[in-house]
Amino acid sequence: MSETLRFVDEDPRVRRLNAAKARSKSEGGEHVVYWCQMQRRPKDNAALAYAIEEANRLGVPCVVYxxxxPDYPYASDRLHAFVLEGIADMRAGLEARGVGYAFFLPRNKSDSRGVLKKLAARAALIVTDDYPTFVVATHLEKAAEIVDCALVAVDDCAVLPMALFPHEEYAARTIRPKVLRAQAEWLRPLHEPKVKLAAKARLEWPFDPLPANADLAALLASCTIDHDVTPVTDEFPGGAKAAHARLSGFVRRKLSGYIVDRNEPSRDGTSHLSPYLHWGMISARAVALAVDEAGRDDGVREQADSFLEQLLVRRGVAFNFARHNPQHTAYAGIPDWAKKTLAEHAHDERPELVTFDAMERAETPDPLWNAAQRELLRRGIIQNYPRMLWGKIPMLWSSPEEAHRRVTVLNDKYALDGRDPDGYTNIAWCFGKHDRPWPERAIYGKVRTMTSRSAMSKLDFDDYLAQR
Ligand SMILES: Cc1cc2nc3c(=O)[nH]c(=O)nc-3n(C[C@H](O)[C@H](O)[C@H](O)COP(=O)(O)OP(=O)(O)OC[C@H]3O[C@@H](n4cnc5c(N)ncnc54)[C@H](O)[C@@H]3O)c2cc1C
Structure with missing residues (x-):
């Protein structure tokens, strides 16, 4: 096994989305386009590496689009700002590699019409990111129908390719042994191919590329998106550099206390890398390699393994659920036993009925839930333990179907890391997915119960409540 991760024939990361063959130079293929949808980083990016290798093979440059x-569900200043802040790192990193780069910011729906088709007309091949959910999964299907050049999706979502697990896994415990067996083969640094033919400094694009150093506030104001969901970039600046700085800070300061602190709301002991992982500003591989390396130090192995369990196994089973279960974003995606028991308890008396608006404004009867919701509104994240309570408690205030819908909407709308397999899977977990039946209780039936009262008796929420 070589030290770095290289592409092989029939590589499980590579999925051809149409039957077209790559166009040679003589057939009009001017460059290989990497259409960057999810893995927004200029290095350590398998789709980009594949695009560069194909460009080298075809004797053309590689360019990144x-x-x-503005028109995907929940597009807002918060999400746009995070992505726009990452452009400088993309531009600098790609130009240093000899890869052409342009960022397109359509201000409204009609601006973006036809761009991909025009890019395809001059492309030898388009390489893009494989991703199993939200709008990207649909974009991939639609793109395969409209482009007339070869279209390939490369999976760099998790450390292990999704294709290694061809069926829906029942639970974390069923995927864990498979992950552990394959881990050594996949947990290696990516081979970074060198560009043979650098892209021209000035390229022609079928849109006006965003100039360097454009004013962020003006850009946000010019887009038809939700301006009420405001940026959180003071605490979470977007971009690959910020992602790597957060990773090293976590490894240096927090990893050694991870097992206990990840569940201590007042300690904020997790990495908060999920926004960066979601937007691809850092690879799961880079995070896993850094933590694994730190785990070689005395006394940190157990902490590192606990972190890797989350990143490799829990995240792995989430991507597996999203890839194989078309209902993963919906209540219909929870297991039959959970649907049955929740239906049996659907008419149990609720302590109070709470409206969606009251939830969104963090004005429910539960102070702890409100604190978690305020954290989501202000920081764009919720810490690990309060997030589980935040997902479970709404079943007390409406039907379980409605509770599932509300939690999904709030998570997708406000969370920097929302609209992600991890989010949909963990919301489903709150309703019994990847879990087992527990002793039967009112309202929750056999679905695991979590209440603010029992959480507060076990854990210290004083600082958490004071800070929100
Ligand atoms: C109701 C609810 C909604 C959630 N929504 C999201 C979401 O939208 N996006 C999201 O990324 N996570 C979500 N999670 C899962 C989990 O809470 C977050 O992944 C984690 O808290 C992110 O914080 P971190 O990066 O500091 O995690 P760390 O503890 O530092 O873990 C590092 C990484 O491991 C992975 N990870 C950790 N815990 C889990 C888990 N339980 N399941 C799957 N992967 C995990 C994530 O990629 C995470 O970034 C949700 C959980 C619940 C209960």
Whole structure:
């Protein structure tokens, strides 16, 4: 096994989305386009590496097309700002590698019409990111129908390719042994191919590329998106550099206390890398390698393994659920036993009925839930333990179907890391997915119960409540 991760024939990361063959130079293929949808980083990016290798093989340059549309569900200043802040790192990193780069910011829906088709007309091949959920999964299907050049999706979502697990896994415990067996093969640094033919400094694009150093506030104001969901970039600046700085800070300061602190709301003991992982500003591989390396120090192994369990196994089973279960974003995606028991308790008396608006404004009868919701509104994240309570408690205030819908909407709308397999899977977990039946209780039936009262008796929420 070589030290770095290289592409092989029939590589499980590579999925051909149409039957077209790559166009040679003589057939009009001017460059290989990497259409960057999810893995927004200029290095350690398998789709980009594949695009560069194909460009080298075809004797053409590689160029990167990155965009963020204004018309996807929940597009807001918060999400746009995070992505736009990452452009400088993309530009600098790609130009240093000899890869052409342009960012397209359509201001409204009609601006973006036809761009991909025009890019395809001059491309030898388009390489893009494989991703199993939200708008990207649909973009991939639609793109395969409209482009007339070869279209390939490369999976760099988790450390292990999704294709290694061809069926829906029942639970973390069923995927864990498979992950552990394959881990050594996949947990290696990516081979970074060198560009043979650098892209021209000035390229022609079928849109106006965003100039360097454009004013962020003016850009946000010019887009038809939700301006009420405001940026959180003071605490979470977007971009690959910020992602790597957060990783090293976590490894240096927090990893050694991870097992206990990750569940201590007042200690904020997790990495908060999920926004960066979601937007691809850092690879799961880079995070896992850094933590694994730190785990070689005395006394940190157990902490590192506990972190890797989350990153490799829990995240792995989440991507597996999203890839194989078309209902993963919906209540219909929870297991039959959970649907049955929740239906049996659907008419149990609720302590109070709470509206969606009251939830969104963090004005429910539960102070702890409100604190978690305020954290989501202000920081764009919720810490690990309060997030589980935040997902479970709404079943007390409405039907379980409605509770599932509300939690999904709030998570997707406000969380920097929302709209992600981890989010949909963990919301489903709150309703019994990847879990087992527990002793039967009112309202929750056999679905695991979590209440603010029992959480507060076990854990210290004083600082958490005071800070929110
Ligand atoms: C109701 C609810 C909604 C959630 N929504 C999201 C979401 O939208 N996006 C999201 O990324 N996570 C979500 N999670 C899962 C989990 O809470 C977060 O992944 C984790 O808290 C992110 O914080 P961190 O990066 O500091 O995690 P760390 O503890 O530092 O873990 C590092 C990484 O491991 C992975 N990870 C950790 N815990 C889990 C888990 N339980 N399941 C899957 N992967 C995990 C994540 O990629 C995370 O970034 C949700 C959980 C619940 C209960």
């Amino acid at each position: 990155e965009a963020i549309r």
